[in-house]
Amino acid sequence: MTAARVLEEKLASLYRAGGRIVGGVYLGKGQEAFSVALGLQLSKGRDIFAGLIRDQAGKLAFGEPMLDATRTYLGSALGPMRGRDGNIHRGRPKEGLPAMISHLGSMVSVVAGMLMSRRLQGRLGDAVGASAIGDGGTSTGAFHEGLNLAAVEKLPLIIAVANNQYAYSTPNNRQFACANLVDRAKGYGVEGYEVDGKDLLACLQVFQHAISRARAGHGPQMVVGSLLRLGGHGEHDDASYIPDTIKHSEHGRDCLQLAEECALERGWATVTELAALRESSQKEVDRALAQTSREPSPDPYKESWRALATSALVDEEK
Amino acid sequence: MSLTYLEAIREAQYEALRRDPRVFIYGQDIGEFGGAFKATKRLSAEFPGRVLDSPISEDAMVGMAIGAAVEGSRPIVEMQFADFSSVGFNQIVNQAATLYWRTNVPCPIVIRLPSGGTPGSGPFHSQSMESIYAHYPGLVILTPATVEDAYHLLLDAVELEDPVIFCEHKFLYYHLKADALPTSTLPIGKARIARPGRHATVVAYSAMVHESIRAAEELQQDGYQIEVVDMRSVKPIDTGTILASVARTGRLLCVGESFPWGGVTAEVISRVVADGFHLLDAPPQRLNSKDTPIPYHPNLWRAHRPTAASIVAELRKLLKF
Numbered sequence: 001m002t003a004a005r006v007l008e009e010k011l012a013s014l015y016r017a018g019g020r021i022v023g024g025v026y027l028g029k030g031q032e033a034f035s036v037a038l039g040l041q042l043s044k045g046r047d048i049f050a051g052l053i054r055d056q057a058g059k060l061a062f063g064e065p066m067l068d069a070t071r072t073y074l075g076s077a078l079g080p081m082r083g084r085d086g087n088i089h090r091g092r093p094k095e096g097l098p099a100m101i102s103h104l105g106s107m108v109s110v111v112a113g114m115l116m117s118r119r120l121q122g123r124l125g126d127a128v129g130a131s132a133i134g135d136g137g138t139s140t141g142a143f144h145e146g147l148n149l150a151a152v153e154k155l156p157l158i159i160a161v162a163n164n165q166y167a168y169s170t171p172n173n174r175q176f177a178c179a180n181l182v183d184r185a186k187g188y189g190v191e192g193y194e195v196d197g198k199d200l201l202a203c204l205q206v207f208q209h210a211i212s213r214a215r216a217g218h219g220p221q222m223v224v225g226s227l228l229r230l231g232g233h234g235e236h237d238d239a240s241y242i243p244d245t246i247k248h249s250e251h252g253r254d255c256l257q258l259a260e261e262c263a264l265e266r267g268w269a270t271v272t273e274l275a276a277l278r279e280s281s282q283k284e285v286d287r288a289l290a291q292t293s294r295e296p297s298p299d300p301y302k303e304s305w306r307a308l309a310t311s312a313l314v315d316e317e318k
Numbered sequence: 319m320s321l322t323y324l325e326a327i328r329e330a331q332y333e334a335l336r337r338d339p340r341v342f343i344y345g346q347d348i349g350e351f352g353g354a355f356k357a358t359k360r361l362s363a364e365f366p367g368r369v370l371d372s373p374i375s376e377d378a379m380v381g382m383a384i385g386a387a388v389e390g391s392r393p394i395v396e397m398q399f400a401d402f403s404s405v406g407f408n409q410i411v412n413q414a415a416t417l418y419w420r421t422n423v424p425c426p427i428v429i430r431l432p433s434g435g436t437p438g439s440g441p442f443h444s445q446s447m448e449s450i451y452a453h454y455p456g457l458v459i460l461t462p463a464t465v466e467d468a469y470h471l472l473l474d475a476v477e478l479e480d481p482v483i484f485c486e487h488k489f490l491y492y493h494l495k496a497d498a499l500p501t502s503t504l505p506i507g508k509a510r511i512a513r514p515g516r517h518a519t520v521v522a523y524s525a526m527v528h529e530s531i532r533a534a535e536e537l538q539q540d541g542y543q544i545e546v547v548d549m550r551s552v553k554p555i556d557t558g559t560i561l562a563s564v565a566r567t568g569r570l571l572c573v574g575e576s577f578p579w580g581g582v583t584a585e586v587i588s589r590v591v592a593d594g595f596h597l598l599d600a601p602p603q604r605l606n607s608k609d610t611p612i613p614y615h616p617n618l619w620r621a622h623r624p625t626a627a628s629i630v631a632e633l634r635k636l637l638k639f
Contacts, residue, residue: 085420093388093423101412109378110413113385113393120342120368120391142408145378152373307415307455309424309479313507315554 001032001200003281004057005256007066010285011073015235020293022075023086028054030230031162033255034195036061037203038130038160038223041211048096048114048129050107053088054162054229055132064097070288076295083298104137108146108159115155126215130158135175136167138184147220151188156214158207159190159222162197164229169241182224190220197225198251200259228252319498324491326465326499327357327430330472331394335365338392341476342368344379345396345430354398355432355491376406383427384414392476393427400431400485401445414481415456424479428472434487434525434575435623440614446524446574446607449581451483452553458482459553460506463527465496467550470503478506485552487525494528509556511563515545518569518636520629521560521586523549526573532626537633544633552582560586561594568599569636573624578606600639605632 008027015025028035031054039058042049049055049062060066071079072090081090081099091099098114100107111129118124137143138161150157161182167175178184185192191213195206203225210221228251232239246252263269269277306314321329334341343358349371352359362369372379376397383393397403403410410429417425435444452459458480462468468486475482504510512527513534520530527548534544547563549555564570570590572583583604590602605624613619 081420082422085416089420091421093417093421098385098388099417099421101416103408103412106377106381106409106413109375109381109409110385110388112378113382113387114389115385116382117386117389117391120386121340121389141405142377142381145373145375146381149373149375149378149382307419308458309418310458313458313478313480313554 001036001057001256001259002277003066003284004028004032004036004060006278006281007069007285008056010289012235021073025073025235026053026088026233027231027235028056030228030255031164031197032057033200033259034160034162034197034203034225034227035132037200037207038132038158041204041207042128042130044096046125046127048098048111048127050098050100050111050129050131052100052107052132052134052137054134054164058132059097062097064092066284066288067292068092070292071295074289074292075297076292077298078295103142105133105140105142105146107131108133108143109149112146112150112153112155112157115157116153119155124156128156128158128211128214130160132160132162134167135161135163135165135172135181136170138181139175147188147190147222150220151190154217154219156217157220158210158214159220160207161222161224163224163226165246166229166242168233168237180224182222185222188220188222190222191218192222192224195223195225197227198253198255198258200255201262227255230254320495321465321499322492323465323468323486323494324355324357326469326496327472327486328359328361329499330469331358331361332364334394334473334476335361335368338476340390340392341394342370342386342391343394343396344370344372344383346372346374346398348396353396355488357396357430376402377409380406380409380429381413383429384409384417384425387425387427388417388423394476395427395429397429397431399443400433400447401442403429403431403447410451410457410481410483411454415454418480419456425481426479428475428482428484430484430486432488433485434489435612435619436488437616437619438614439612441611444612446485446576448483448485448552449574449576452582452585456481457553458506458551459485460551461485461523461549463487463490463512463524463548463550465494466500466503469499471506471550474506485524489525490528504550507551507554507556509550509559510548511545511559512548513544513546515543516567517542517544518571518633519545519547519560519563519567520571520573520633521547521549521563522573523552523582524575526575526624529624529626530573530629533629533633536626536630542633542637555586555589557589557593560590561597564590564594565597568597570598570602571629571632571636572602572604573629574604574606575623576606578609581606600636603632603636605629
C-alpha cells in the first residue's frame, strides 16, 4: 500500500512537472486497501490478477515488478509493452497479469477463458482468477456477459468491484438503479459480499473468504468495496464534481492513513517503523525511476511494425 | 465419397480436435444439438467436454477464447451467424487483434462466421463481414470458395499463431460438393486461378467465385476468355497473383458480396492501380452488393447481390472499353 502510494505520488508529481511521463496518469489513491487486500492473497505463478487502472497496490502485492510501472509510464523500450501501449494497460499475460484494454468489462471474460483453458487441460488445481472493475464498469454489456458466462461454467473467478462513487464524473445514481451493486450477485447466481473498502482488515477478511470459497469450487465470488477515489479520474482531472461534503466525510477518509492508525492502535507497528516503511518505499521508487531514466526509448526505425505473429503472412503492401 | 462444403467444415473440426488436444469449440447450440447449421454434428459426443455450448454472449465468447489462447488452448468459436459477431466486435478488434502486438503473446483463435446471403434471410442473417475485420491490423481473414479450401484453410487456421476470421459462406453449405478431399492445397495467403483466361480478370472470393465462373462460362459463348482469380484469403491479399493475372488480361473487375463503400474490392483495385497501372487497358471496375441493408424477399435479395448476370453485364462494359 505504502509503496503504491509513494510510487503514484511520484508519478503524479512527474506528470505535473511535465516532460517525462508519456500519456496520462491514473491513480489508485483511496483504493489501495481494497486492491492490496486482493493482490496480497493471490499467488503469482498460480493465480490470475487482471487489475484495472487503480490497482497499482494490488499489482505490486501480486508480484508485478515496480519497474513494469515506471518503464511503461516513462516510455522505456525495455518495459513489458515496449512503447506499444502505455501506463495502466501494461501486463504480462503469461504470468497471470492480463494486459487490460480500455473497454471496461472486457477483461472479465478473458480471465474466465484463462481459467476455462486450465480446467480443460486438467491443470486448474485450486487456482483462482480475479478481475477488477469499478462501479461504472459494471454497467457494460461485457461485464454482464463475462460474469454470466463464468457463473454458468462455475469458474473460480473473483470479481472485485471498487465502488468509488464516480465513474469519471458520473455519480452512482446515474450509473445504476439497484440499491446496492452487491444485489446483482444474486441475479448472476454468484456469492456476493459488501465491504468497507477503506478498511484494510475488513478487505483482507472478505477477500480471504471469497478466495477460499472460489478455490473450494463454489464458483464466482463478487466483492463490492465501498470507497471514495481521493482524486480525479486521472491527474488531468481536479474532481471538482465531487462535493466537499463527501470529500470531508467519514467516507472520504484515506485508507492508508486508516491502516496506519489501525497498525499503531493494535501495536503491530510503531511510528518509527511506519516512517521507515515509507522511506524504504521512497528509495525503491527512486531506484526504479533512476534505472528507467537511463533506458532507451522505443525507436521507430527498429520497430518491426508487424501485428501478426506469423511473419510469413504479413502483408507487405502499402 | 462425396462431401459438401458444410461437411468439409465439420470434418476439418473433427480432424482438428483429433490431432490437437489443445483444440476446443465454443458456440451457441453447438454441443449435443450440433449447431444451427450442424457444422458440429456429433462432435460433442466424439470429443466429450471439448465442444461446449455457450450463452448468447458473443462478446464473452470471444473474450473467453482469447483468455484460453493465452493459456495454451486453440479455441474455435462458432458465431451462429456472421452478423452477430458485431456483438463480439470489440473483443475481436481490440483484444484479439492487438494482443500479440501489445504483449508479445500470440492469440491463436479461430472465429467461424457463417457468412453471406441466402434467400429469405434478411438484413441480420446475411451479412458479409470480411471487409470490416480486414480493416483491423492483427487479424487474418479467410474466405474459402471451395470444399477443399473449407477443409484445408480451416485446419491451417487452427494451426496459425494468429487470430483468424473464417468467413464460410452459407449459400455454399449444401450446394457445393466435392468427390474427395485432396491431400494438399495452397497455403494461407495464396490466391488461386480458378479459371484461366486472357481477355479480362475477375478477382472474387467466397460465393462470388462461383457467380464469376458462371459469368465467364456465359461469355465464353461469345468468344471471351475470362480469367477468374479466387482470393481465398482477403487478408493478407495475394497482390502478386492478381497483378500477374492483370498483366495477362489488361482488364480487371473485382467482385464482392459485401457492401460497396470501401472494403476488399476497393483495396484490390487500389493496389492494382498503384502497382500495375501500366498493365491496365481499361479503368478497373468493381461490383458489390447494393448500398442498402440486405433485403428479405428473394426477388429483392437476388437483385441486391452480384450475380452471374450482373457480372456478365459489368464484364461486357469492361471488354468494350
